[in-house]
Amino acid sequence: MTVRYLLAASSVLVLLTTPVLALAQAHDASVANHRPHYYDAADFGISPDSVTFADHIAPILQRSCQNCHRPGGGGPMSLITYDQVRPWAPIIKYRTAIRDRMGAMPPFFAEKHIGITRFKDDYSLSDIELAMIQAWADNGAPRGNPDNEPPLLVFNEGNEWTIGKPDLILRSPDVSRPAVGPDWWGDIGLVPTGLTEDRYVQAIQVREINDIPSDTGTGTVGGRYIVHHMTYTSGTLSADGTEVVDNITSWPIHEVGRNADIFPEKAGRLLSANSALHLGATHMHSNGRETKGYVEFGIKFFPVGYKPEYGKRGPRTGNGIDIDVVPNKANQEFHNYVVLQEHTKIIAFEPHLHAPGVRMCIEAIWGHNQFTLSCVGYDHNWVKQYVFEDDAAPLLPKGTILHTIGFLDTTKANPNLADSRNWAGGGRRSVSNMFIDLGYSVELTEEQFQAEMAIRRANMKDRNDYDVGCPLCWAPESTDASIAQGND
Numbered sequence: 001m002t003v004r005y006l007l008a009a010s011s012v013l014v015l016l017t018t019p020v021l022a023l024a025q026a027h028d029a030s031v032a033n034h035r036p037h038y039y040d041a042a043d044f045g046i047s048p049d050s051v052t053f054a055d056h057i058a059p060i061l062q063r064s065c066q067n068c069h070r071p072g073g074g075g076p077m078s079l080i081t082y083d084q085v086r087p088w089a090p091i092i093k094y095r096t097a098i099r100d101r102m103g104a105m106p107p108f109f110a111e112k113h114i115g116i117t118r119f120k121d122d123y124s125l126s127d128i129e130l131a132m133i134q135a136w137a138d139n140g141a142p143r144g145n146p147d148n149e150p151p152l153l154v155f156n157e158g159n160e161w162t163i164g165k166p167d168l169i170l171r172s173p174d175v176s177r178p179a180v181g182p183d184w185w186g187d188i189g190l191v192p193t194g195l196t197e198d199r200y201v202q203a204i205q206v207r208e209i210n211d212i213p214s215d216t217g218t219g220t221v222g223g224r225y226i227v228h229h230m231t232y233t234s235g236t237l238s239a240d241g242t243e244v245v246d247n248i249t250s251w252p253i254h255e256v257g258r259n260a261d262i263f264p265e266k267a268g269r270l271l272s273a274n275s276a277l278h279l280g281a282t283h284m285h286s287n288g289r290e291t292k293g294y295v296e297f298g299i300k301f302f303p304v305g306y307k308p309e310y311g312k313r314g315p316r317t318g319n320g321i322d323i324d325v326v327p328n329k330a331n332q333e334f335h336n337y338v339v340l341q342e343h344t345k346i347i348a349f350e351p352h353l354h355a356p357g358v359r360m361c362i363e364a365i366w367g368h369n370q371f372t373l374s375c376v377g378y379d380h381n382w383v384k385q386y387v388f389e390d391d392a393a394p395l396l397p398k399g400t401i402l403h404t405i406g407f408l409d410t411t412k413a414n415p416n417l418a419d420s421r422n423w424a425g426g427g428r429r430s431v432s433n434m435f436i437d438l439g440y441s442v443e444l445t446e447e448q449f450q451a452e453m454a455i456r457r458a459n460m461k462d463r464n465d466y467d468v469g470c471p472l473c474w475a476p477e478s479t480d481a482s483i484a485q486g487n488d
Contacts, residue, residue, distance in 0.1 A: 029330070030330030030411070030413070031414045034098070041135040046132065053085065054143060054147075062150060085141075092105075096133055100376065112124075116373055119386050121259060167301045168299040172191055174293070183228075185429065186282060191276055193276060201263065206254035206295060210294075211292050212224055224287070228285050230255075236273070236275050249269050253352070264310075266310045314342075314344045314345075314346070314441030316438070319436070323425050328410060330411050334405070339402075340401075347393055348385050352383065356414060356417060357407070360375070361375040364394065365403055366397070371468050373468070396469075400471075
């Protein structure tokens, strides 16, 4: 095996032992002890009395809140005009200050001061934005000059495609649930694509269309839907059209509240000719209203002739089988370790727990160094995927140990639990449990790994600039001659 870099972990990576300092209040992984993130606007050079809806709060709401909190959106109230927003000022202050745990708004739970914090489509709030919201609410939520308010955003009716106009839209069979009933899980069939040639997918979005009126209020996003999550694949149809038998592709799981999937330029996924989607594992729940609906898949393709440079998926981490969740206990931890057999680039991190879940972290262990790559909160009402920015995504050498840690809370303080007295093991229902990272990664050849690291190094100022996701970026490279002479 040819190795072009030196494994001088003890000397090259010594800086990694320096701890990362958290700048907000400390908190543990229990629901009861989580401390909201409160800030003083004066610490950011802002007079608290100067913060107004028109100049400061309305732009934040337009960017991070109104896509859901509007007529026809998934949120329980509209936050468009000042008159709509003003009564909710104390609630907005509190829910945004929760920031990275269940119940936080907006629902993007990445912890701001741990590991890699640069993600695509990050609509979370900054420290200064939290400080402005808190100062505004505490000061009586003044409007300011209405002429300074930004123009109102124009939204289409209903449930738009966030990926833009799809090239192909596929529709599932109709499904329904009674107003009250047990969870249902099973196979709802095949959806032929009609493709006559192989195509590689650039983006895919799944959305539910149902008969719930758009002006119906709900306490959670899950109250607007009956499909909680769905695991599905695609493949070439058999001769009789009853099953998929070849070119099997796994797609990111669809979950309520989850964002769309936009694949990297080098890692599109195959949707083959004469194929179908197989909706083999669909989890449905009742929402208090007899509901009928279906699921649509919006798909955008790479150009004809495109071939992915990175084709092989990396490993999935976690444990969905032998789980032992005890009742009435906070700060329960699950651990999973996977040794990377090939160089790997982690594209996305997607914690998947069930009702007791409150947090998940992923670490990379390389030599004697242990690096926190990311920690995010978890809320079973809003399951999110966190896609790293291309130049921040972890680049990990073969032999790295991926360590995944899940945190659970089965006390009465956790509002997602049906009953805090019950023991639970692994299972697909929300009252059972899972502990899986549903994010995805790609395996890299030696040449691809070196090329990715070269790009990453070029973005760093000097050797004092460190990239926590690239432990070998500054490792000295050895020459082919030194390897042949045994000097590696």
